[in-house]
Amino acid sequence: METRDRFNRPLRNLRLSVTDRCNLRCQYCMPEEHYTWLPREHLLSFEEISALVDAFIDVGVDKVRLTGGEPLLRRDLPALIRLLAAKPAIGDLALTTNGVLLAEQAEALRAAGLQRITVSLDTLNPERFTALTRRHDLDRVHTGIAAASSVFGALKLDTVVIREVNDRELIALVEYARTVHAEIRFIEYMDVGGATHWTREAVVSRAEILETLEQHYGRIEPILERHSAPAERFALPDGTTFGIIASTTAPFCADCDRSRVTADGMWFRCLYASEGTDLRAPLRGGASRDELSGILRTGWQQRADRGAEARLASRTREPLVPLSTLKSNPHLEMHTRGG
Numbered sequence: 001m002e003t004r005d006r007f008n009r010p011l012r013n014l015r016l017s018v019t020d021r022c023n024l025r026c027q028y029c030m031p032e033e034h035y036t037w038l039p040r041e042h043l044l045s046f047e048e049i050s051a052l053v054d055a056f057i058d059v060g061v062d063k064v065r066l067t068g069g070e071p072l073l074r075r076d077l078p079a080l081i082r083l084l085a086a087k088p089a090i091g092d093l094a095l096t097t098n099g100v101l102l103a104e105q106a107e108a109l110r111a112a113g114l115q116r117i118t119v120s121l122d123t124l125n126p127e128r129f130t131a132l133t134r135r136h137d138l139d140r141v142h143t144g145i146a147a148a149s150s151v152f153g154a155l156k157l158d159t160v161v162i163r164e165v166n167d168r169e170l171i172a173l174v175e176y177a178r179t180v181h182a183e184i185r186f187i188e189y190m191d192v193g194g195a196t197h198w199t200r201e202a203v204v205s206r207a208e209i210l211e212t213l214e215q216h217y218g219r220i221e222p223i224l225e226r227h228s229a230p231a232e233r234f235a236l237p238d239g240t241t242f243g244i245i246a247s248t249t250a251p252f253c254a255d256c257d258r259s260r261v262t263a264d265g266m267w268f269r270c271l272y273a274s275e276g277t278d279l280r281a282p283l284r285g286g287a288s289r290d291e292l293s294g295i296l297r298t299g300w301q302q303r304a305d306r307g308a309e310a311r312l313a314s315r316t317r318e319p320l321v322p323l324s325t326l327k328s329n330p331h332l333e334m335h336t337r338g339g
Contacts, residue, residue, distance in 0.1 A: 003059040003296070005269075005303035011296075013063045013258035014056050016049065017338035018074040020263055020330065024098050024133040026122070027197060028160050028189060029335055036330045042264035046080040048283055052261065053084060055292035059300060063092040067338030069263070072101040078112035085113025094118065096158070100137045102144025106151045117148050118156040118185075123166045124176055132165065149180045156243075157184045161204040170209060171216050174242060185231045185243035191311060192271050206246035210234070213242075230256075251308030259300070260337045268337050269300065272307025276331060 003011050020038045022030060044052070053064060064084055071077060084093055094116040095109065102119065109117070121141060123129050129138040148155050157177050161167055170186065177184040186209050191198040213236070214220050223233040223241065230252055231243030246252075260268045265280030277299050282292060330336050 001059065003300045005300050010257050011060045011259060011300045014061045015065045015067050015258060015260045015338045017067050017263045018071045019069040020336040021073050022068060022070040022335050023073060023100055024135050026133050038264045038330060044263060044265050044280065046083055049080060050083040051283060052279060054289055055296055057089045058293035059296045062089055064090055066095040069335050070098055071095055072097050072105055078108045081109060081112035081114050099141040099144035103147040106147040110151045117152055118158055119145050120158045122159050123169055124172055128166060145180050155182045157182045158187055159184060160187045160189055161209060162189050163202045163204050167204045170212050178240060183241050185245055187245040188248040190247050203248050205249045206244045209244055247308050251312055253306040253309045262331060262337050266331050269303045270305030270307040272311060273305055
């Protein structure tokens, strides 16, 4: 049954974090080296996750994306994918990964029923990759992308564009995406969660990205589509497609149909929300599927979040959450609630 919020937005898209741990330390998400992790005993089991997804299905969800942290760090992840893939109501089952562990797991993920994969890749330069992530795993990411391309046939690449960091690699990344049968999506640098180093000046806008690509490739045409996906899609003169997610300079709050559940069962209706709803407590307290669906329906019907628009309107747009607050509340971290 479709459920709509106060702005008549349906709940269709669930981003489901399976772990808050990550094997990279990307500066726009996890700029610190050490973090306060969720207690292991609080993490939902696969059976608990499956039960929550059933409740979300009851209120209209038909798209599920597994996220993290880095979801491939979660042991036996294909077992969860099999549980979710067996639900006829889920029409789109996807996963976002940094690609480091993908080569070893791509075939098992596909065999379990995963339909789509998105790999985060912010640079093709080994030194820049190490500076961005504080790890030396670019070769493993390339191997993982090649494996995923072979197994899934096509994939998406996500690139967070940061001024004076990787903004001169746009052309090279488009060309790389062609070679691995991927559609690349450029993402404006967002001031969410642990992005404590964020500044307005570091944001490369959609307009700038399009200008850079058009100067190289020639006229770029928008692809007109009716959907609630965050990416606007465009086509180069030769038909190559790419996307831009302009959450910072052109928020899409009016069409947002997605929410997020952390690995320990905290439900957030907006990426910018400071508070969520604890679903683990009623789940482990014996709540029925109907009772869980009722919690979700009421929570979504009361939703009035337009977080990205509020941030855009802010006159003093400093980092969203100070570091001291992040250390005391890990649920505010981007890597905990999933992007």
